[in-house]
Amino acid sequence: MPELPEAENIGRALKRGLVGRTIVKVEVFTPAMRTSLLPLLSAGLEGRRITDVRRRGRYLVADLDDGRGLLMHFGMSGVVRIEDARVPRRRHEHVFLHLADGGIFRFECTRRFSLFEVVDLNSPGRWPVQLAGLGVEPLTPDFTADYLFKCSRRRSGCVKNFLMDNAVVVGIGNIYATETLFASRIHPARPAGDLTLPECVVVVSEARRILARAIELGGTTISDFQNVDGSEGKFVQELQIYGRKGRPCPRCGAVVECLRLGGRSSCYCPRCQSR
């Protein structure tokens, strides 16, 4: 389930594997995922060279040499691979971009929540309009305690959903929001507007530490996620609280509880995460 660390790892691998290569043929096997895939067929991608791969939140953009880009989002089960043409198509592979030297860039998504489309970028380095409205990147200096504190004022919704709000800060999904709040000793159901500035200092610092460590370990694999080389994310071994309902808290030994917030399960320690 790609959140920021997973998207970052995929992006780095695609940058190594795709930049400089030229698309020679496009195949689409499924009409639509989140949006229709059919425009890829008539977009004139043949002959276009990939000049860069960039990440913004959970999105990746592969820049093309004509001012357009391929916008990708992995939903919760998106996987990309660059493989030899002899490997047979897997059941949920929806798009093949054949490359000039014989490889194929393949886009797979079991649950079809992914996005893969051609977008206009106008000038190099710009982000497509589809990404306007995204909040700050959590690993840049823009993500400060002051910023988080200001954004959270007069917000009555719970702090966990607030951290997962992409208009505030991008790339933090259920796993990393859960882990960040455990590390910060903050109860996930607390109203965001109740956070103090010192608590925001802790949240920012823990979110950064956890995301950076997860990137280092190749992300978190729960069920579907794999990196471009097929490897699994090893941060799963360092998860402290996510998915540990009914087991002892690794910090104090109390039984981990789980509640539903915004329709998502949220594990927390009832003893060391204060309300």
Add this chain to the structure above:
DNA sequence: AGAGATACCTGGGAGC
């Protein structure tokens, strides 16, 4: 405006 609910989708697991 913000927040909650719902739909989208498939596979895996639980329960009967």
Add this chain to the structure above:
DNA sequence: TGCTCCCAGGTATCTC
């Protein structure tokens, strides 16, 4: 064994 139901989850869209 086979059926039904629920759950996982990012995002868009709807409603209140």
